[in-house]
Amino acid sequence: MNRYKLAIFLSVVVTDGAVGGGTCLSTVSWSNTRVDLFAVNPDASIGHKFWTGWDWQPSNGLERLPSKAAGCPSVTSWGEGRLDVLYINESGNNVLHKYFGGGSWGPSWEGAVDLGGEVEAISSLSWGEDRLDIVGRSDTGSYVHKAWTGQGWYPSGSKWEDFGGYFFSNPATLKFYHRGWSEWEDLGGGPFVGNPVATSWGKGRLDFWAIDSDGALNHIYWNGKMYSEWEHLGGEYTDTPKVVHWKESHIDIVGKGLSDDKFHVKNFDGSRWNPSKDGWYDLAGPFSSEPALETKHGSSFLYVLGVNEDDEIRLQIWSGSDWQPGSEETWSLGRLNKPSSEDDFHEHDHQFILGALEL
DSSP states (O other): OOEEEEEEEOOSOOOTTSSOOSSOEEEEEEETTEEEEEEEOTTSOEEEEEEOSSSEESTTSEEEESOOBSSOOEEEOSSTTOEEEEEEBTTSSOEEEEEEETTEEESOSSOOEEOOOOEEEEEEEEEETTEEEEEEEETTSOEEEEEEOSSSEESOTTOOEEEEOOOSSOOEEEEEEESSOOOOOOOOOOOEEEEEEEEOSSTTOEEEEEEETTSOEEEEEEOSSOBOOOEEOOOOBSSOOEEEOSSTTOEEEEEEBTTTOOEEEEEEOSSOEESOSSOOEEOOOOBSSOOEEEEOTTSOOEEEEEEBTTSEEEEEEEOSSSEESBTTBOEEEEEOOOOSSGGGEEEETTEEEESOOOO
């Protein structure tokens, strides 16, 4: 039976501290009018804010999801009105799962499903309705896998499927059509550091991204028949820049500069790199987090989000013709404040708002 296959790309050499934690953002979009962002607050709870198509909600802060996360959550959506949030339990290395569907959080507002495992990092994706795949890096360095099939979890209970290997970097996952699992394949290049990125703009196309020991971005791709040679795209980054495709043959890349902590951007328009193969445009900053990106399918509209040094979430948008509010300016979406007690939380319409005025 034909099936989709997860492509897992990884770097094999990591310097001390290259795979780091720190402030992070995760984003997902189930339609062109909806963007959900998630952040880990200083108290290890997960904060949530979303764009409705006309405004950001909650308006005065973040919805606080009862949780204690050991690192950045992995978030995916298999369709409109559905969110799946996967994170590692702060008090153990087991994976916990919260989901949003039918207008409410499950298994309950306070609860999460324990999926077991002994992992240090996770990545997740969905390639169809009622399908969820999770890949983790185990505490022994191998990659492990668990899937929701629509009928139940496979493997069942707290078990995970072991893909083998011994890795230092976090897994990067994407989807493409295939008939089964392949063996591990050496793509050459390197040595690389940090966490790799894997993307695809359509059928038969795979793009792999990684930074070398100088922090420069490197790129290799599969065109459906063969791999290209590794190409050097310049820059000097703290981790592998984030990459999105808003249509076939178009690439947008944003990374955080190693020397200035500002965001920098480049794009491929279908025929050439802009501003040049090794060049990058400057954006706003400084930031303490890596960038998070979302795009509207079929348009060049791009959301660029980051957390600044004051724990404030900032937003910059490419409208298709210019940067808003400016090429080096951003809007504030609220601050990640460390609460001193439960009195800091206010409830409104079943949402808990962190660090906000009572509504």
